[in-house]
Amino acid sequence: MSSPDPVIAAMRAEHDRLAVLVRTFDDAALAGPSGAAEWDISQVLSHLGSGAEIGRAILLAALGEGTRPEREEVEGIWQTWNDMTRRRRADGFLQAGEALVALYESLDAPTRESLRIEMGFLPAPVEVQVAARLRLSELALHAWDVRAGLDPHPTLPPATAAELLHGEPDMIGWIGRPAEGVRAVIKVTTTEPASVFALRLLDRISVDFDVPDEPDGTLTLPAEAWLRLVAGRLGPSHIPADVVATGVADLGLLRKVFPGY
Structure with missing residues (x-):
């Protein structure tokens, strides 16, 4: 503990x-x-x-x-x-x-x-x-x-992002909504703090550190932006310039998976 x-x-x-x-x-x-x-x-x-x-x-x-x-x-x-x-x-x-x-x-x-x-x-x-x-x-x-x-570009402080990034991963399963017809694994890479993990879009949304060699997509972004994404707060007008998404990691799709609360 x-x-x-x-x-x-x-x-x-x-x-x-x-x-x-x-x-x-x-x-x-x-x-x-x-x-x-x-x-x-x-x-x-x-x-x-x-x-x-x-x-x-x-x-x-x-x-x-x-x-x-x-x-x-x-x-x-x-x-x-x-x-x-x-x-x-x-x-x-x-x-x-x-x-x-x-x-x-x-x-x-x-x-x-x-x-x-x-x-x-x-x-x-x-x-x-x-x-x-x-x-x-x-x-x-x-x-x-x-x-x-x-403010048109508010962010979460790095110290807060560090404490929340991998706090309670099971919460992802509570707030995520499976996307119809989508079964994929996305490699997520964050900065401030740096981390690499897998986002699994299956019957239940989950994250873990078993990252496949060939994911279905990749998502690179600041940790605070990841936290805002899963909380439904990464709308088109609030995306940092250094967010990079490839493959199935489409931000429009991920906003449907994480509609917010």
Whole structure:
């Protein structure tokens, strides 16, 4: 088991980076479009804020303080944030996001190693590193959504990409959608950090390190772009210049495989 410390540090950096930006927003900016097609910037912050509030309650329950929120309570939290004004969503995100990061940071070394957290949507309790990485992914990708409403070429920070690149490969099978009539193996090569792995487009989408000598296609791109691709955030207007695809590794096809969430 590797240490959760780098993941928690990356979460802190992501929160602080977004918080600096959010503090500059006036009401017009909060009402502006984001990278999430159906949400304005305040709604993205609402999602992050409610997620932080729920995540903190889940972590506290694992520590023996209170109970894990059940579905009805979670829906109530979502509704409360939906009913907020745009300004209150922004302020609430700053408070709830900080509280969650601070709680992770407060865990001592033995707790970081031994604690298991019942997330409610996974088949078994998970280690601190896994729970923290799930929050890091949510925070980083939605922070990208916020920036995409303001910057034509936003990217994920290299430190974040390094922590998320090979975190939970089984998640690929959850978010990927098999393409009808396509059975192929793509060699994926990333930079920052450098990695080489196989993307298998079969009945279940998966990744592994058993790369064939003659793949059906190749995809070379920054690690942060790979992460955005599998999260449905590598649209035609957000493709780095150094993305190279050959063979079956067509970006249009891969966007169908990874429609986003």
